[in-house]
Each structure stands twice: as C-alpha cells, then as structure tokens.
Amino acid sequence: MQRILTIIGARPQFIKASVVSKAIQAQEGIEEILLHTGQHFDANMSDVFFDQLGIPRPDVQLDIHGGSHGAMTGRMLEQIEAVILSEKPDRVMVYGDTNSTLAGALAAAKLHVPVAHVEAGLRSFNMRMPEEVNRILTDQISDLLFCPTDTAVRNLAKEGFDDKPTQVLKVGDVMQDAALFFAQRAVRPADMPAELLATDEHGKAHAEGKEGASQANPFVLATLHRAENTDDPVRLAGIVEALNRIHQDVAPVLLPLHPRTRAAIARQGLELLTHTIDPVGYFEMIWLLNHCDLVMTDSGGVQKEAFFFGKACVTMRDQTEWVELVENGANELVGADTGRIEEAVRRHLGRRVKDDGELYGGGKASERIVEHLLQGVDA
Numbered sequence: 001m002q003r004i005l006t007i008i009g010a011r012p013q014f015i016k017a018s019v020v021s022k023a024i025q026a027q028e029g030i031e032e033i034l035l036h037t038g039q040h041f042d043a044n045m046s047d048v049f050f051d052q053l054g055i056p057r058p059d060v061q062l063d064i065h066g067g068s069h070g071a072m073t074g075r076m077l078e079q080i081e082a083v084i085l086s087e088k089p090d091r092v093m094v095y096g097d098t099n100s101t102l103a104g105a106l107a108a109a110k111l112h113v114p115v116a117h118v119e120a121g122l123r124s125f126n127m128r129m130p131e132e133v134n135r136i137l138t139d140q141i142s143d144l145l146f147c148p149t150d151t152a153v154r155n156l157a158k159e160g161f162d163d164k165p166t167q168v169l170k171v172g173d174v175m176q177d178a179a180l181f182f183a184q185r186a187v188r189p190a191d192m193p194a195e196l197l198a199t200d201e202h203g204k205a206h207a208e209g210k211e212g213a214s215q216a217n218p219f220v221l222a223t224l225h226r227a228e229n230t231d232d233p234v235r236l237a238g239i240v241e242a243l244n245r246i247h248q249d250v251a252p253v254l255l256p257l258h259p260r261t262r263a264a265i266a267r268q269g270l271e272l273l274t275h276t277i278d279p280v281g282y283f284e285m286i287w288l289l290n291h292c293d294l295v296m297t298d299s300g301g302v303q304k305e306a307f308f309f310g311k312a313c314v315t316m317r318d319q320t321e322w323v324e325l326v327e328n329g330a331n332e333l334v335g336a337d338t339g340r341i342e343e344a345v346r347r348h349l350g351r352r353v354k355d356d357g358e359l360y361g362g363g364k365a366s367e368r369i370v371e372h373l374l375q376g377v378d379a
C-alpha cells in the first residue's frame with residue numbers, strides 16, 4: 001500500500017483535491033493522509049468545502065495563516081517537515097500555487113520524499129505574483145508533474161524539463177472534473193439579492209430550482225482577490241470604480257467578497273456599490289455560474305469555470321495562465337483600467353461560449369492522475 005501525504009490549505013485546493021481523493025478512494029492501493037495547513041480557515045473559505053464536497057476531515061490540521069509570505073511559508077515548512085518525519089509517506093502531493101504548495105513540496109524534497117504537483121507547468125511570466133514564484137519552485141523540486149493543458153507541457157519543455165528525469169504528464173484539469181462531477185448539485189445562495197431573482201406576477205421571488213437561467217434576472221458574477229489587485233491601491237481603485245459603474249449603468253453585479261479584498265477595500269476607504277455577499281460554497285458558486293450572464297474575475301479557477309458553464313469571461317489581470325481561453329475568444333484580459341473593463345463588459349454581456357471538452361481533458365484528469373500514482377514512486 002502506497003502512502004501519499006496530500007497537502008492542501010486554500011479554497012481552490014479543497015476543490016481540486018476533492019475529486020482526486022474520490023478517485024484515490026475508488027481504487028485499491030493508495031492510502032491518503034490529508035494535511036490542512038490552515039492557510040484558509042474561515043467557515044466559508046474552508047469548512048463549507050469539506051462539508052459539500054465530501055472531503056474527509058484532515059488527518060493533520062495545522063493552524064498557520066496570516067503574516068508575511070516568508071513567515072507563513074517558513075512556519076509551514078517547519079511543521080510539515082515534522083509531519084513527514086512522523087507519517088513517513090512514500091510521496092507528497094501538492095496542488096496549485098499557494099504558500100501551502102511550496103512549503104509542502106520543499107519540506108518533502110529536502111527529506112528526499114518524491115513530490116507530485118497537480119496543476120504543474122502553468123506560467124503567467126510575472127514574477128511579481130506570489131503564485132508564479134510558488135509554482136516555478138514547486139515544479140523544480142517535484143518528480144511527477146501533472147499538467148492540465150498543452151500550454152503547461154510546452155512551458156515546462158521551454159524550461160528544460162525534457163532533459164530532466166522529471167515525469168511531465170498531461171492529464172487535464174481537475175477543476176473540470178469537479179465542475180462536471182458536482183454540476184447537478186447547484187444550490188442558490190441563501191443571501192441572493194431579491195433584485196436578481198425573477199419574480200412571478202405576485203412579485204414573489206422564485207423558489208430554489210436547478211433548471212436554467214429563467215429564474216434569475218440578468219447579472220454579472222464577479223470575484224476579486226488576487227494580491228496584484230488587492231495590494232495595489234491604483235489597481236484596486238480602478239477595478240472598484242469599474243464594478244460600480246457597471247452595476248449602475250450596465251447590469252447588476254454580484255460579488256461574493258473574499259476576506260482579503262474586503263479588508264483592502266476598507267483599508268483604502270473605497271465604496272463598493274455592487275451587490276456584495278460573503279464568499280459562497282462551491283455548490284452556490286455553480287448556481288451563480290449557471291445563472292449569470294457574464295463573469296468578471298481575477299481568479300485562475302473562475303476563468304475556467306466561466307468557460308465550463310458556457311459564459312464569457314472578462315479577466316481583470318494583465319496575464320493569464322489559461323492562455324487557450326484568450327486565444328479562442330472565451331476570455332478577454334482587461335487589466336485594471338476602469339474604462340477598458342467597462343467597455344469589455346458591455347461587449348461580452350450575455351455572450352455564450354462553448355466547451356467542446358478538448359482543452360481541459362473533459363473530466364478525466366483525476367482518474368489519469370491516480371493511474372500514474374499507482375505506478376508507484378519508482379516507476
């Protein structure tokens with residue numbers, strides 16, 4: 001029996017790991033030990049995903065969050081190392097590009113424990129992004145790189161991975177697996193603003209339903225949390241102004257607000273006029289993706305989910321790791337300039353896009369990952 005220590009800590013990692021864990025459980029041969037670093041800890045940023053997605057309670061729960069990047073990553077490194085020494089896994093598996101990813105990979109590599117990186121090879125080519133630093137370093141010290149796209153495989157080839165013993169494997173995107181697996185579980189957010197719900201002739205908002213967009217009035221679904229936007233006062237002001245203008249002049253905007261963004265907006269004394277709700281669970285997010293008329297985001301995951309759910313996406317960043325969506329016209333990069341964002345939203349509002357299942361593996365990534373893992377650490 002192979003023992004794999006899976007390290008997760010942030011919202012997107014719960015979603016990614018949930019489908020891989022299910023695929024592991026569907027096979028014999030792998031025992032998974034789950035470690036949660038505590039990087040995200042609020043009920044609506046962590047617990048809700050364990051409950052909804054059926055992720056087992058972590059075997060090891062750390063409580064590391066806040067502070068500077070160095071302090072957070074350093075504390076994780078020290079504590080994960082101790083867990084690896086006591087649990088003696090055959091392999092460590094990490095996801096994505098957070099501080100939990102890098103700390104887990106580094107702790108393992110220093111102890112000569114092989115590392116599998118899910119979502120390897122993605123690049124924004126912007127080294128000012130903490131995520132870019134984390135993913136480049138993690139790829140360098142992993143021996144098994146599970147790439148979601150052809151672009152990711154190409155990025156690694158350009159970095160010389162063809163000449164290394166590292167295995168580079170295109171498996172598809174586990175977020176597509178999650179979107180397909182949980183698609184039928186959509187739940188309308190309890191705090192959905194009444195204005196966004198279609199009403200009957202008696203003015204009564206429609207009750208919960210899963211069967212299509214007819215039960216919501218047109219709205220734009222927005223998410224915003226990347227440090228490159230929240231920690232840059234000029235960018236944040238430009239985006240907030242764009243969201244406000246769009247909400248007032250184009251279509252109502254619904255923003256499930258990340259705690260980091262809430263804090264940054266308060267710190268900067270900005271006023272948000274959009275419909276703002278607390279971060280939602282994944283099932284609620286699927287409902288919103290299903291019912292909205294456009295997605296505006298700076299999230300990596302949400303850019304793809306817009307595509308999975310057939311909606312155009314306006315991305316408030318200067319680069320994206322998911323270039324294939326820009327190339328096929330599903331996604332437009334608009335940066336943080338108010339006028340540019342508003343103009344793009346007007347152009348894309350209501351536009352539908354089609355996922356033919358080619359770009360992201362069509363929901364088979366977790367199965368492929370487990371097949372490779374089952375080949376063992378020496379394969």
Ligand code: UDP
Nearest residue numbers: 011012256279280281282285299300301302
């Ligand atoms: N998400 C969610 N609730 C929210 C906002 C996002 O469940 O209120 C989900 C979203 O559907 C996606 C994931 O969180 O699956 C994306 O995580 P995030 O945007 O935090 O990180 P990124 O993808 O940028 O790394």
